[in-house]
Amino acid sequence: MKSPAFEYMRAESIAAAMTAYAEADGDAVYLSGGHSVVPSLALRLQAPALMVDLSEIPTLSGISLEGEWLRIGAMTRHVQAITDPLINKYAPLFSAAAPYVAHPAIRNRGTLGGSLAHADPASEFPAVAVAIRTELEIASPTGIRRVPADEFFLDIYETAIAPGEILQAIYIPVPVAGQVIGFDEIARRRGDYAMVGAAVQAVMTDSIVTDMSISLFSVGDRPTRAASAEVALQGRVIDNASIADAQAALSDDLSPTDDPQFPAHMRVLLARVLLGRVLSNLKVVA
Amino acid sequence: MKTEITLTINGEAVQEAVTPRTSLADLLRDNLRLTGTHLGCEMGSCGACLVMLDGAPVHACLVLAVQASGHTVKTVEGLNESGEIADLQQNFYERNALQCGFCTSGMMMSAQALLAANPGPTRDEIRDALSGNYCRCTGYEAIIDAISATAAQRMTNAGEAQ
Numbered sequence: 001m002k003s004p005a006f007e008y009m010r011a012e013s014i015a016a017a018m019t020a021y022a023e024a025d026g027d028a029v030y031l032s033g034g035h036s037v038v039p040s041l042a043l044r045l046q047a048p049a050l051m052v053d054l055s056e057i058p059t060l061s062g063i064s065l066e067g068e069w070l071r072i073g074a075m076t077r078h079v080q081a082i083t084d085p086l087i088n089k090y091a092p093l094f095s096a097a098a099p100y101v102a103h104p105a106i107r108n109r110g111t112l113g114g115s116l117a118h119a120d121p122a123s124e125f126p127a128v129a130v131a132i133r134t135e136l137e138i139a140s141p142t143g144i145r146r147v148p149a150d151e152f153f154l155d156i157y158e159t160a161i162a163p164g165e166i167l168q169a170i171y172i173p174v175p176v177a178g179q180v181i182g183f184d185e186i187a188r189r190r191g192d193y194a195m196v197g198a199a200v201q202a203v204m205t206d207s208i209v210t211d212m213s214i215s216l217f218s219v220g221d222r223p224t225r226a227a228s229a230e231v232a233l234q235g236r237v238i239d240n241a242s243i244a245d246a247q248a249a250l251s252d253d254l255s256p257t258d259d260p261q262f263p264a265h266m267r268v269l270l271a272r273v274l275l276g277r278v279l280s281n282l283k284v285v286a
Numbered sequence: 287m288k289t290e291i292t293l294t295i296n297g298e299a300v301q302e303a304v305t306p307r308t309s310l311a312d313l314l315r316d317n318l319r320l321t322g323t324h325l326g327c328e329m330g331s332c333g334a335c336l337v338m339l340d341g342a343p344v345h346a347c348l349v350l351a352v353q354a355s356g357h358t359v360k361t362v363e364g365l366n367e368s369g370e371i372a373d374l375q376q377n378f379y380e381r382n383a384l385q386c387g388f389c390t391s392g393m394m395m396s397a398q399a400l401l402a403a404n405p406g407p408t409r410d411e412i413r414d415a416l417s418g419n420y421c422r423c424t425g426y427e428a429i430i431d432a433i434s435a436t437a438a439q440r441m442t443n444a445g446e447a448q
Binding site: 001002003004005006007008010031034035038039041042043051053055079099102103104105106108109189190191 | 305306309312328330333336344350353355396414415417
């Protein structure tokens, strides 16, 4: 399958990219790693007049520590979540999730910003972003703003990024003392879309949960915080009893719909099994 | 409208005029007749079109030729001519790790990148590295055997060289 014809512009700055987008009257698409956009063109799901390539804009790259935040440029490749020492140290849940994202060659090219902006509800990085309370920095023609991940993902493939705006960086609060993480997913084949996935970050003080953040994916139209399960664990030791309560609470948190692959109740069941596994294998990171 | 691009392919500087929708795979196959890069699904699923872009395997069907401008590409022809995968090719041959050969150039890219990053991979790690490469002939076991054997030989050779 071949893409329809389009014009191409390699933007040298965010301002130039936004100007080009505006001049195309919105009949344009931004390109980062291209691993969702390019197949969508080949499948003729969209046919923009102009493609604005953001991949060589210097300010979109780079990973740096800024006070209590790790800043990851939106153009950072998936593979860097595995190999970059700053991400390993300060955003270890991204590192834990990255091997589950597609396949090695895809990870060499796909970008963290692209994955978040694409907002596929079955994808790993958006769920991680929610679990670790990331803030997303969005450039618009009128200025720059930061949106918490909880408010960023709005619906399937829909985020707080308005047409023409550009996600330029991901800000991650650095781990605090007692922080633990867990990540896992259930998929039919390695690298395939998860039937259900879980990203967990918690803070333990003297073995007691003082902060719990559970973010599930492939369970709805966006990454889903399991608020009732979090409450069930708050102030408790993580043991069989508290895990069972958290698993039970998931029926209040999830309301998946039946889909052609399997019924909704099976997804909730899988989420319970998976949450049990992840909570039993939390890893201390700070 | 065509765009002028310049890139390095298998060590040679290449200048071409391409339409923006032309994929890197189509540039290689149609314009340059480097047909060792195969096109299966053209949507990033099958792994037949993998090439090295700036030293790392990528899907040539998902990279636009215009995006590759200014970058360095190595195809299976380049890996073949340099001799750097000669042992891998020999092991694939000896263990019947290919039948129709459609997936093989992509397998070479994934295997070469894996062994560069991890010289002594377990069978599970090899399996994981090949998770994005479809083979419909072999059932994969022979491919894993061939890569595993290559890893062992390279480690032995590296040990002797020291």
